[in-house]
Amino acid sequence: MTINLKSAQSPWSSLDGVEQLTLHPINQPFNKEVIIPGSKSVTNRAFILAGFSNGTSKLSGYLKSDDTYWCMETLKKLGATFEIVEDEIHITGIDSSELPDKEQVFIGSAGTTARFLPGILGTQEKSEITITSTEQLAVRPHQTLHEALKQLGVEVKYLEEEGQLPVTIKGTPQTGGKVSIAGNQSSQFISGLLMAAPLFNRPTEIELTTNIVQSAYVDITIEMMNQFGIKVDVSEDYKHMKVEQGQYKPATLPLEADLSTACYFMALAALNHSTIKINHLNMESHQPDLEVVDILERMGATVEKGSDYVVISGPEQLKGDLTIDMNACSDQALTIGTLAAFADGPITITGVEHIRHHECNRVSALTESLTQLGIEVIEHHDGWTITPGQIKAATLDTFDDHRVAMSLSLMGTKVDGIKLLDPSCVSKTCPNYFEMLKSLGISVEYNE
Secondary structure (H helix, E strand, C coil), rough: CCCCCCCCCCCCCCCCCCCCEEEEEECCCCCCEECCCCCHHHHHHHHHHHHHHCCCEEEECCCCCCHHHHHHHHHHHHHEEEEEECCCEEEECHHHHCCCCCCEEEECCHHHHHHHHHHCCCCCCCCCCCCCCEEEHHHCCCCHHHCCCCCHEEEEECCCCCCCCEEEEECCCCCEEEEEEECCCCCHHHHHHHHHHHCCCCCCCECCCCCCCCCHHHHHHHHHHHHHHCEEEEEECEEEEEECCCCCCCCCEEECCCCCHHHHHHHHHHHHCCEEEEEECCCCCHHHHHHHHHHHHHHCCCEECCEEEEEEEECCCCCCCCCEEEHHHHHHHHHHHHHHCCCCEEEEEECCCCHHCCCCCCHHHHHHHHHCCEEEEEEEEEEEEEEECCCCCEECCCCCCHHHHHHHHHHHHHHEEEEEEHHHHHHHHCCCCCCHHHCCCCCCEEEC
16 A cells, blocks of 8 residues: 655656756855745644644745645645645644544655654544555654554554554544653654644643653644644653643744755855855754754854854865764754765764664665765764765765755765766755755756
């Protein structure tokens, strides 16, 4: 019942039919301004909470990407309505009394939807919903979340392999209560439990048995739940959380720009001795990739921060001889790993063992890619030590992973002849990524 990756492409995709592209180096430094599309993480949280609110929410700044499209389509199939009105999307929540008794939904490769939706579906007694996905998403870790939902009284049934999608979710008369779960695998599991908690039949208490990975993403969830009318009590160490029963209320919200996407453009300027100003950013954001600004500063970039913008100016030579713990901002480990190949000394990146279980094994993917380019890489269980050297051109696999594609694209702005296979995978989070590069003067050739 799982479906191949190409079926995850949506009407919001780009580069359909493009099998590879070639990038060429920047001829001279640039000084540009850009505006970054909305955050995938924030958009999917907002879509789901609006979809289970009692009324109509109005969201601006939402992201159009494959992951957000399939989240929207899933909610529509369950009874929510979506209407695009100028630059806003208006979402009228699902009437729980009209939820289908049985339904099958397809969520593409959207990991956020796979972790945020099951809990909320488990609050609905009369409905039995089957979640299907691409093969890529099906084999990613899910069982820790599902076992926690079982503790809370939710019925979870695997249709093929134990612990994998597809899965059927059904509520029961006795949901909620106390649940224990590890916090060191994915913050998305915790967010999924929190988002469901107010709709269970009893108040919910969540106890973490380990420290939490990327707690900033849980902060995003808690803040958004508050914007939709639900308060979360959370301890300072995130080990204990409590949510009373309640109903989500519709909200009118501007959604944040995606700081993960912004980081590729910051890195581009840092790498190419150029200057970029990124506008309409929330510099007080909980998005953890904001830490990359400080990492780039350690690597020699000059940084200017405003309340809603950041300016990054790259040095003549990036600094190395650094050890960087990227546990909190691990989505950008590949980006900094790529920049490390151009530094003046080795860089060790630690704390990212969990990214072995994302869209691909990202630790191994970067090792393979940089080695193919002639760079010395020592792979550790939780990262790498990367030693700069002479880089040779190559055709690089993107592993159907948007983060791999966007990070390795930076190589092509310094080394002529870098080719990327299957570049359309960027549509997962930023369909117009390569067009944005072209707007900065970077040569991008598409090959069908």
